[in-house]
Amino acid sequence: MNGQQTLWQFMQQQSGKLLTQTVEHIGLTFISLLIAVVIGLPLGIFIARKKQFSGAVLGIAGVLQTIPSIALLGFMIPLLGIGPKPAIVALFLYALLPIIRNAFTGITGVNPSVKEAAQAMGMSAWQILFKVELPLAMPVILAGIRTATVINVGVATLASYIAAGGLGEFIFGGISLNNSNMILAGAIPAALLAILFDLALALLQKISFKKLKFGLYAMLAIAIVLAALYLIPTSSSSKLTAGFTPEFMGREDGNLGLQKKYDLKIHTIVINDAVMYKAAFEKEIDVISGYSTDGRLKAYNLVVLEDDKKIFPPYYAAPIVRQDALQKFPDLEKALNMLSGHINDSVMTDLNYRTDYLHQTPERVAKDFLVAQHLYKPATAGKSGTVRIGSKVFGEQYILANMYSMLIEGYTPYHAATKTGLGGTKICFDALTNNQIDFYPEYTGTGLLVLLQPNPAVLQHIEADKDKTYQYVQQQFIKRYKIQWLKPIGFNNAYALMMRKQQTDKLGIKTISDLKRFLDSEQ
Amino acid sequence: MIKVEHLSKHYGQAKAVNDISFEVVDGDNLVLLGTSGCGKTTTLKMLNRLIEPTSGQIWINGQDITSQSPELLRRGIGYVLQNTGLFPHYTIVENIAVVPSLLKWDKQRIKNRTQELIQKLHLPDDVLQKYPHELSGGQQQRIGLARALIADAPVLLMDEPFGALDNITRAKIQDDFKTLDELQRKTIVMVTHDVQEAFELGDQIAIMDQGRIVQQGTPAELLFKPASRFVSDFLQSQRLQLELRSVNLNAIASALPDNIVGAQEAASLNGASSIWQAMEVLKDARHPVNVKLADGTLKAINFTDLMLAYESYQNQAKA
Ligand SMILES: Nc1ncnc2c1ncn2[C@@H]1O[C@H](COP(=O)(O)OP(=O)(O)OP(=O)(O)O)[C@@H](O)[C@H]1O
Numbered sequence: 001m002n003g004q005q006t007l008w009q010f011m012q013q014q015s016g017k018l019l020t021q022t023v024e025h026i027g028l029t030f031i032s033l034l035i036a037v038v039i040g041l042p043l044g045i046f047i048a049r050k051k052q053f054s055g056a057v058l059g060i061a062g063v064l065q066t067i068p069s070i071a072l073l074g075f076m077i078p079l080l081g082i083g084p085k086p087a088i089v090a091l092f093l094y095a096l097l098p099i100i101r102n103a104f105t106g107i108t109g110v111n112p113s114v115k116e117a118a119q120a121m122g123m124s125a126w127q128i129l130f131k132v133e134l135p136l137a138m139p140v141i142l143a144g145i146r147t148a149t150v151i152n153v154g155v156a157t158l159a160s161y162i163a164a165g166g167l168g169e170f171i172f173g174g175i176s177l178n179n180s181n182m183i184l185a186g187a188i189p190a191a192l193l194a195i196l197f198d199l200a201l202a203l204l205q206k207i208s209f210k211k212l213k214f215g216l217y218a219m220l221a222i223a224i225v226l227a228a229l230y231l232i233p234t235s236s237s238s239k240l241t242a243g244f245t246p247e248f249m250g251r252e253d254g255n256l257g258l259q260k261k262y263d264l265k266i267h268t269i270v271i272n273d274a275v276m277y278k279a280a281f282e283k284e285i286d287v288i289s290g291y292s293t294d295g296r297l298k299a300y301n302l303v304v305l306e307d308d309k310k311i312f313p314p315y316y317a318a319p320i321v322r323q324d325a326l327q328k329f330p331d332l333e334k335a336l337n338m339l340s341g342h343i344n345d346s347v348m349t350d351l352n353y354r355t356d357y358l359h360q361t362p363e364r365v366a367k368d369f370l371v372a373q374h375l376y377k378p379a380t381a382g383k384s385g386t387v388r389i390g391s392k393v394f395g396e397q398y399i400l401a402n403m404y405s406m407l408i409e410g411y412t413p414y415h416a417a418t419k420t421g422l423g424g425t426k427i428c429f430d431a432l433t434n435n436q437i438d439f440y441p442e443y444t445g446t447g448l449l450v451l452l453q454p455n456p457a458v459l460q461h462i463e464a465d466k467d468k469t470y471q472y473v474q475q476q477f478i479k480r481y482k483i484q485w486l487k488p489i490g491f492n493n494a495y496a497l498m499m500r501k502q503q504t505d506k507l508g509i510k511t512i513s514d515l516k517r518f519l520d521s522e523q
Numbered sequence: 524m525i526k527v528e529h530l531s532k533h534y535g536q537a538k539a540v541n542d543i544s545f546e547v548v549d550g551d552n553l554v555l556l557g558t559s560g561c562g563k564t565t566t567l568k569m570l571n572r573l574i575e576p577t578s579g580q581i582w583i584n585g586q587d588i589t590s591q592s593p594e595l596l597r598r599g600i601g602y603v604l605q606n607t608g609l610f611p612h613y614t615i616v617e618n619i620a621v622v623p624s625l626l627k628w629d630k631q632r633i634k635n636r637t638q639e640l641i642q643k644l645h646l647p648d649d650v651l652q653k654y655p656h657e658l659s660g661g662q663q664q665r666i667g668l669a670r671a672l673i674a675d676a677p678v679l680l681m682d683e684p685f686g687a688l689d690n691i692t693r694a695k696i697q698d699d700f701k702t703l704d705e706l707q708r709k710t711i712v713m714v715t716h717d718v719q720e721a722f723e724l725g726d727q728i729a730i731m732d733q734g735r736i737v738q739q740g741t742p743a744e745l746l747f748k749p750a751s752r753f754v755s756d757f758l759q760s761q762r763l764q765l766e767l768r769s770v771n772l773n774a775i776a777s778a779l780p781d782n783i784v785g786a787q788e789a790a791s792l793n794g795a796s797s798i799w800q801a802m803e804v805l806k807d808a809r810h811p812v813n814v815k816l817a818d819g820t821l822k823a824i825n826f827t828d829l830m831l832a833y834e835s836y837q838n839q840a841k842a
Pocket residue numbers: 534537538539557558559560561562563564565566716
């Protein structure tokens with residue numbers, strides 16, 4: 001994995017995966033689209049007939065559309081679990097509004113005197129619908145389907161969050177692994193699919209009414225075939241299922257190491273960090289790749305499996321700051337280092353527990369902690385410029401960002417602005433190097449394995465030692481990016497395999513080797 | 524035969540049609556005449572159940588129209604819409620063939636009948652494969668008429684079929700309409716707000732006002748025996764021309780002198796010609812002209828004879 005591979009090479013190398021993901025992507029898009037048409041079209045026709053229901057139906061469909069996709073997927077785990085089912089339902093819900101709305105608009109837009117003529121000629125209500133209203137409304141209806149298709153191709157990338165596959169696996173994997181080729185290998189086919197379907201439907205919209213009929217049947221047939229392509233591999237040899245984040249999947253101190261050192265054979269699906277713990281709790285998956293300090297560990301009653309072969313080295317967490325920001329804000333470094341030594345592993349886990357389980361706001365958790373440590377000072381006027389703080393999208397980072405914000409405002413003459421929720425490592429890091437933020441909390445392991453990606457010899461030498469790792473990344477970051485690692489905060493963060501406590505008790509699993517033995521014995 | 528009794532349509536407080544009764548005998552043409560909003564279209568649409576009445580009853584050929592499904596009823600009634608209502612996604616042939624396809628005629632029969640109508644309505648052959656928007660307004664009106672006529676339904680309802688056309692085109696279509704043999708056997712109810720048209724085409728005219736029929740009668744009856752001030756005022760502006768057009772030579776035959784110019788000379792006017800037509804012929808004629816009357820007699824008249832006879836007819840009619 002040393003460095004410069006071209007996009008083309010990557011795609012060739014991963015062509016099997018790419019094909020599977022593309023097929024999954026198309027399948028997801030079309031199954032959900034088909035269901036949306038089957039339900040949305042009659043619903044649109046119905047509200048065109050009974051206008052008193054149109055407000056309610058369009059309103060509900062409109063509200064569904066505004067629910068953020070990842071939230072919708074999260075809501076569905078308790079109901080439908082993970083995998084294709086909730087993904088299809090979510091996509092279906094997104095596709096509904098344009099289809100219902102355009103069917104409604106199309107049908108109500110048919111010239112009333114034409115409808116009356118049809119009636120006066122002695123056509124029945126069904127004949128009027130099929131021979132007059134639908135053909136005349138068809139261009140508008142097709143425009144709705146077209147919109148829905150394009151939306152679905154886009155949203156289907158998020159299906160990978162809940163282990164439903166699709167091109168999102170490459171896209172989000174690439175984002176967390178800082179692998180641009182991987183991102184593009186997912187993003188380019190997704191964009192092409194959107195363009196292709198859009199063009200095909202645009203063509204369909206333009207052809208005459210006669211051919212349209214044929215075109216519609218053709219489209220229906222194609223849609224069914226494409227939908228059928230998406231055969232879901234539900235059966236697996238192993239009784240346990242692992243749900244790993246895309247980042248974990250590609251890391252040496254993650255799944256790669258797990259394979260090499262433990263030779264763990266477990267049915268694995270790719271799932272997003274945000275829904276992973278919940279999915280484990282809901283028994284959708286059994287083994288997950290979490291962080292050792294994550295509060296959800298406690299919240300969902302999960303236990304960490306002991307890493308008896310030491311493949312998950314502990315890493316420091318520390319703020320990383322652009323050097324020019326340190327020059328611009330001379331008092332900044334001192335303020336950030338104030339936190340150092342105050343948070344150890346158990347403290348961090350407890351803080352995480354407060355946000356993740358007790359649902360306290362990160363601000364409150366941050367303030368309570370600083371007050372208790374006698375570090376809190378009310379904000380000064382902050383007239384000498386604004387420091388921009390970044391954070392990735394999970395609780396720990398939110399809490400740290402808030403603490404830093406309070407320290408900066410209390411102890412320096414600067415104002416602090418938090419830009420929280422910067423996706424994964426890549427987004428956060430790119431924001432930093434591109435001067436969109438001034439610093440964010442990072443982990444040395446991530447710096448080493450995801451950002452620097454040194455060659456195996458170097459890796460071998462430093463990997464297991466957290467201080468060597470810290471020194472190496474500190475040097476390299478200054479040299480390569482002009483970014484400074486400040487003092488470690490004090491807690492370590494490392495990957496860990498987790499399972500439900502109940503299940504480990506039942507199966508007598510305490511270590512990863514236990515897990516391996518259990519999996520091997522089972523076959 | 525169409526029979527309507529105590530027919531009303533109310534929209535809330537508004538009485539769009541207010542207790543009307545009338546009859547149309549077989550083969551007759553009844554024109555509903557009145558100003559905008561007086562309830563003509565509403566009345567017409569109740570005849571084929573596009574609108575269900577608030578109260579009242581309608582029979583067509585002795586059968587209560589509610590005894591049949593609306594679809595079946597409508598397939599047996601030709602209907603020409605106020606604004607053509609052609610299907611924009613159908614070609615002209617397909618538009619014309621809507622009702623026969625519903626009636627499951629075979630293709631050849633539809634084709635033959637379409638050809639026949641196209642010729643009778645003086646439409647060029649090449650319109651058949653076009654779409655409605657490619658036709659002129661007048662052509663579209665003719666197609667609307669063809670569509671209503673194709674299944675040869677015995678009853679024809681027409682809502683301002685010649686509206687929205689320039690005068691010359693309208694006169695042409697009206698002429699075609701009058702000379703169309705198929706229409707002679709049909710029972711027709713036609714709506715118009717155009718007094719000239721009503722008098723030109725109607726055997727019977729019902730004048731409507733605010734949902735009521737104020738008077739029903741032949742053109743001559745309405746002119747010479749108006750039932751109310753409203754009726755005479757309604758016709759006042761065009762009275763002279765209407766009178767001259769609505770009275771024919773047969774009606775004034777008894778007041779014409781008995782001169783015969785010469786048995787060998789062919790008659791150039793007949794009894795069915797209106798006084799207006801006779802005046803057109805006579806105003807340039809240097810000699811008296813032969814008229815062939817309904818009873819077979821031949822009379823030779825000049826302009827003065829005509830005027831004198833008409834005057835005495837008028838006095839009689841109003842008495
Ligand atoms: N659906 C309806 N709801 C309420 N009022 C209506 C409705 N349809 C018609 N009317 C009213 O009934 C009256 C008669 O309407 P109708 O369409 O029969 O008039 P019309 O004589 O055909 O007029 P025009 O010559 O303008 O076509 C009008 O005052 C109209 O406003």
